[in-house]
Amino acid sequence: MSEPEHSRIDRYEPTAIEPRWQQRWAELGLHDTDLTDDDRPKFYLLTMYPYPSGSLHIGHWYIMTPTDALARFHRMHGENVFLPIGFDSFGLPAENAAIKNKIHPRAWTSANIDKMRRQVRTMGATFDWQSEIVTCDPDYYRWNQWIFLKFLAAGLAYRAKSPVDWCPNDGTLAREQVEGTDRHCWRCGARVEKRDLDQWYLRTTKYADELLDFSGIEWPEPIRIMQTNWIGRSEGAEVVFTTAADEAQPGADEEPSGREPDGDVPAGRELRVFTTRPDTLYGATFMVLSPEHALVPKLTHPDRAAEVGAYVTEAGRQTEIERMSTEREKTGVFTGSYAVNPVNGERIPIWIADYVLAGYGTGAIMAVPAHDERDFDFARKFGLPIRRVIAGPEVSDAEVSVPLEEAYIAHGTTDRMVNSGTHTGLPAKEGFASIVAMLESQGKGAASVNFRLRDWLISRQRYWGTPIPVVYCEMDGIVPVPEDQLPVRLPETVDYEGRGENPLKSDAAFVNTTCPKCGGPARRETDTMDTFIDSSWYWYRYLSPSYSSAPVDRSIEARWCPVDQYTGGAEHAVMHLLYARFFTKALADVGLVHEREPFKRLFNQGQILGADGERMSKSRGNVQDPDEIVSRYGADAVRLFLMFMGPWDQGGPWSPTGIGGISRFLNRVWYAALDPHGVEAGDPESGALPANQDVAAAEKALRKAAHKTLRAVSVEYAELRFNTMVAHLMELSNLLQRYRGTAVAGGAAWNEAMRLMLLMLAPAAPHIAEELWSRLAEARGEVPRGGEAPRGGDVPRGGEAPRGGEAWSSIHTQAWPAVDEAAAAENEREVPVQVNGKLRDRVTVPIGLPEAELERLVLARPKIVAALESKTPLKVIHAGGKLVNIVVR
RNA sequence: GCCGACGUGGCGGAACUGGCAUACGCGCUCGACUCAAAAUCGAGUGACCGUAAGGUCAUGCGGGUUCAACUCCCGCCGUCGGCACCA
Numbered sequence: 001m002s003e004p005e006h007s008r009i010d011r012y013e014p015t016a017i018e019p020r021w022q023q024r025w026a027e028l029g030l031h032d033t034d035l036t037d038d039d040r041p042k043f044y045l046l047t048m049y050p051y052p053s054g055s056l057h058i059g060h061w062y063i064m065t066p067t068d069a070l071a072r073f074h075r076m077h078g079e080n081v082f083l084p085i086g087f088d089s090f091g092l093p094a095e096n097a098a099i100k101n102k103i104h105p106r107a108w109t110s111a112n113i114d115k116m117r118r119q120v121r122t123m124g125a126t127f128d129w130q131s132e133i134v135t136c137d138p139d140y141y142r143w144n145q146w147i148f149l150k151f152l153a154a155g156l157a158y159r160a161k162s163p164v165d166w167c168p169n170d171g172t173l174a175r176e177q178v179e180g181t182d183r184h185c186w187r188c189g190a191r192v193e194k195r196d197l198d199q200w201y202l203r204t205t206k207y208a209d210e211l212l213d214f215s216g217i218e219w220p221e222p223i224r225i226m227q228t229n230w231i232g233r234s235e236g237a238e239v240v241f242t243t244a245a246d247e248a249q250p251g252a253d254e255e256p257s258g259r260e261p262d263g264d265v266p267a268g269r270e271l272r273v274f275t276t277r278p279d280t281l282y283g284a285t286f287m288v289l290s291p292e293h294a295l296v297p298k299l300t301h302p303d304r305a306a307e308v309g310a311y312v313t314e315a316g317r318q319t320e321i322e323r324m325s326t327e328r329e330k331t332g333v334f335t336g337s338y339a340v341n342p343v344n345g346e347r348i349p350i351w352i353a354d355y356v357l358a359g360y361g362t363g364a365i366m367a368v369p370a371h372d373e374r375d376f377d378f379a380r381k382f383g384l385p386i387r388r389v390i391a392g393p394e395v396s397d398a399e400v401s402v403p404l405e406e407a408y409i410a411h412g413t414t415d416r417m418v419n420s421g422t423h424t425g426l427p428a429k430e431g432f433a434s435i436v437a438m439l440e441s442q443g444k445g446a447a448s449v450n451f452r453l454r455d456w457l458i459s460r461q462r463y464w465g466t467p468i469p470v471v472y473c474e475m476d477g478i479v480p481v482p483e484d485q486l487p488v489r490l491p492e493t494v495d496y497e498g499r500g501e502n503p504l505k506s507d508a509a510f511v512n513t514t515c516p517k518c519g520g521p522a523r524r525e526t527d528t529m530d531t532f533i534d535s536s537w538y539w540y541r542y543l544s545p546s547y548s549s550a551p552v553d554r555s556i557e558a559r560w561c562p563v564d565q566y567t568g569g570a571e572h573a574v575m576h577l578l579y580a581r582f583f584t585k586a587l588a589d590v591g592l593v594h595e596r597e598p599f600k601r602l603f604n605q606g607q608i609l610g611a612d613g614e615r616m617s618k619s620r621g622n623v624q625d626p627d628e629i630v631s632r633y634g635a636d637a638v639r640l641f642l643m644f645m646g647p648w649d650q651g652g653p654w655s656p657t658g659i660g661g662i663s664r665f666l667n668r669v670w671y672a673a674l675d676p677h678g679v680e681a682g683d684p685e686s687g688a689l690p691a692n693q694d695v696a697a698a699e700k701a702l703r704k705a706a707h708k709t710l711r712a713v714s715v716e717y718a719e720l721r722f723n724t725m726v727a728h729l730m731e732l733s734n735l736l737q738r739y740r741g742t743a744v745a746g747g748a749a750w751n752e753a754m755r756l757m758l759l760m761l762a763p764a765a766p767h768i769a770e771e772l773w774s775r776l777a778e779a780r781g782e783v784p785r786g787g788e789a790p791r792g793g794d795v796p797r798g799g800e801a802p803r804g805g806e807a808w809s810s811i812h813t814q815a816w817p818a819v820d821e822a823a824a825a826e827n828e829r830e831v832p833v834q835v836n837g838k839l840r841d842r843v844t845v846p847i848g849l850p851e852a853e854l855e856r857l858v859l860a861r862p863k864i865v866a867a868l869e870s871k872t873p874l875k876v877i878h879a880g881g882k883l884v885n886i887v888v889r
Numbered sequence: 890g891c892c893g894a895c896g897u898g899g900c901g902g903a904a905c906u907g908g909c910a911u912a913c914g915c916g917c918u919c920g921a922c923u924c925a926a927a928a929u930c931g932a933g934u935g936a937c938c939g940u941a942a943g944g945u946c947a948u949g950c951g952g953g954u955u956c957a958a959c960u961c962c963c964g965c966c967g968u969c970g971g972c973a974c975c976a
Binding site for chain 1: 890892894900901902905907908909910913914915916922929930931955956957967970971972973974975
């Protein structure tokens with residue numbers, strides 16, 4: 001700023017202003033929501049609660065500050081806004097820190113939360129801290145246990161065996177703890193194995209169909225598609241094959257594995273497969289089981305046991321992603337056994353291959369190489385027969401046995417069935433129903449719906465999570481811990497012994513207990529719950545954080561749910577957001593809540609990456625700490641800068657180079673507000689109106705700009721398009737700058753534009769807006785509410801405010817202004833004129849000029865005459881008065 | 890690999906429903922102010938040709954639809970997110 005100004009008025013110093021207003025807002029209770037107030041419409045605004053990883057990074061600002069702007073925007077519309085916050089504080093990093101630094105997970109977590117709470121406060125965000133929740137508090141996780149017991153009673157929780165990645169030294173490993181292509185343990189380097197453990201599941205699949213229904217919620221289409229694909233509903237049939245009798249089959253006495261000598265004769269055993277293409281059943285030339293399939297040991301011929309055994313072990317080392325890749329070369333081994341195709345009695349070989357997954361369908365497939373790409377590749381590689389059973393009209397009957405060059409996947413309406421016994425000649429689209437009917441009549445199969453979605457495995461072999469509230473009794477088996485004995489507390493002293501394995505297992509005081517049923521000795525479950533459980537219902541707990549008879553007070557839930565707007569990272573598009581929907585439906589079914597969908601509207605913002613374009617992480621050393629930039633430019637500038645850098649759902653690499661522009665913008669608003677008559681020493685034009693404008697025209701132009709800005713900005717806030725919202729405010733600021741020091745400055749139109757400017761700025765940059773609002777209020781002769789100046793003594797004040805002045809009130813309690821449509825109205829429009837789609841001229845015409853007149857005017861323009869080169873227009877396109885395009889040849 | 894998104898000046902991005910490509914900001918250049926510098930203010934700034942008027946080209950690449958395509962369709966390439974024990 002120039003020297004004269006410097007001496008006349010205060011500089012804009014955000015760090016002097018911001019803490020003062022943050023404190024003042026807290027005193028005013030601006031953040032605290034009265035959940036029982038039903039005079040105003042409610043607006044439940046939820047943002048994904050942070051994991052207390054250590055300290056706040058710029059990504060947290062990116063998530064939270066635009067959300068706060070939205071909260072403030074809705075408050076100005078008279079809504080009762082609830083914006084809670086908490087900490088998602090169970091999880092692996094706390095345990096990793098514990099192992100590494102010999103610090104208790106709780107101590108580490110608590111210290112991080114304390115630090116992050118302080119840092120969050122510097123945002124100036126209006127979080128309601130009264131309703132804060134911390135998921136590792138027993139007061140929170142007891143309700144995880146309570147809910148688990150309700151689910152258990154309702155049959156929504158069950159126990160089953162499931163493989164985990166296992167290190168002989170460190171126990172179960174999380175995916176991120178398995179490293180390298182050889183899949184070794186991150187801590188000790190040992191080769192990771194698979195081990196089957198009894199674990200707890202939640203029955204998410206029960207809700208598969210309901211989860212596919214998004215009617216009634218306004219979620220972005222990409223998210224709906226991703227969830228739909230994740231659930232992966234497919235209609236098809238289950239087909240029963242039977243194992244073939246054959247002298248080459250191993251008999252009952254020579255079980256190759258020796259593990260299940262139960263005397264079953266493999267011949268005649270049922271082998272169920274799921275297929276989406278029952279119409280191709282006659283083309284099944286072999287079967288493939290997943291390496292983990294229960295019948296593999298029984299079906300393996302002794303000659304092949306070594307090969308099969310090796311293959312099964314190797315398959316266990318692969319990740320599912322590797323196994324599903326359609327790109328890499330197919331692998332597999334023959335078991336030595338055969339199965340019988342139920343429709344034609346054909347004997348086909350049974351193979352195992354890793355591209356068949358145990359967790360999908362029945363873990364076994366019928367392979368139809370002619371009509372499935374993966375089966376085709378497999379058959380090609382291992383020399384298995386390929387038989388066409390579906391043909392398009394371009395294939396004659398004589399050609400149906402010509403070898404295929406690639407799998408024929410198409411399923412057109414003109415396709416017909418070939419090589420299909422009694423079905424040959426039938427239109428292919430009828431084959432599905434026809435073959436299913438035949439199978440059903442013979443008891444060899446039935447129509448079936450299959451989902452890719454699996455039940456949710458919630459057991460974790462870890463300390464830092466919610467203990468699963470069951471005990472194991474020799475007499476009574478699995479016994480739920482009675483509700484009145486909740487919470488099952490995590491022991492506070494644990495010894496990690498430098499190992500990664502769950503220390504609960506070796507904690508005798510925790511493990512040894514008595515059976516609630518018989519009073520005899522029993523063991524506690526030592527597994528804890530997946531932390532996604534915590535985040536699957538936390539927005540309910542916010543509503544009644546100290547309610548002691550249930551997770552949530554149903555009367556408050558009824559009023560406040562569903563959440564009106566949820567904001568959070570796109571990386572949660574599937575898992576968290578699907579679990580949350582599942583939980584809501586399940587909780588509704590056990591009678592805890594009313595709504596079946598948790599979040600009415602969803603917005604997934606993008607991720608802020610490190611300066612290197614990579615995800616921010618401590619190990620990469622690219623984490624951006626906001627504190628320094630906030631102390632230099634102020635919270636308002638950082639908030640605005642994050643909103644301005646691009647569409648909110650896009651994210652991007654962090655680079656602070658442009659923040660100076662935001663800072664300049666705020667400074668210009670500051671001086672325009674406080675010193676409208678100042679002139680710019682460096683600008684010879686400063687203080688003079690544009691040559692073609694008088695005061696009246698300038699005031700009209702300013703009012704028009706202000707109200708047009710308001711119209712745009714109102715929509716942009718509501719639609720979370722903050723980047724263009726800021727751009728529009730900058731444009732208005734540029735116009736104010738143009739008129740600063742002129743006869744317009746300080747007049748009625750100027751004051752109106754400035755007032756609108758501050759109101760529009762208030763949600764996004766709340767401190768400077770409040771400060772200027774307050775100072776202009778004093779200038780208007782209003783007195784602060786409560787008789788005390790809302791700012792410190794650092795600014796000279798011109799004595800007492802006059803008595804009888806209107807009471808000052810926070811800008812954040814003002815009503816959002818209304819657009820003056822008359823002021824914003826345009827009466828002229830500049831119409832671009834094209835010849836053959838190329839811009840040749842522009843004409844300014846009155847709004848509503850008839851097309852015929854516009855056309856006459858346009859065709860007379862010298863530039864257009866020249867461009868037409870005396871050719872006759874074929875057609876003149878009027879794009880609704882927005883553009884004229886003259887087509888010539 | 891599968892699912893989803895994205896690709897526009899030197900950089901972040903705008904163009905919302907097919908209708909003026911490059912709003913707004915950064916950076917850069919020049920100028921004003923200053924003894925000077927910083928800061929501030931003003932002007933300019935897609936590329937190429939041209940003194941200019943003006944013209945041609947340009948939204949990842951290749952095709953297509955249309956009077957008109959950043960936008961719609963087909964096929965590629967690249968980047969990012971998710972893939973069920975990171976949260």
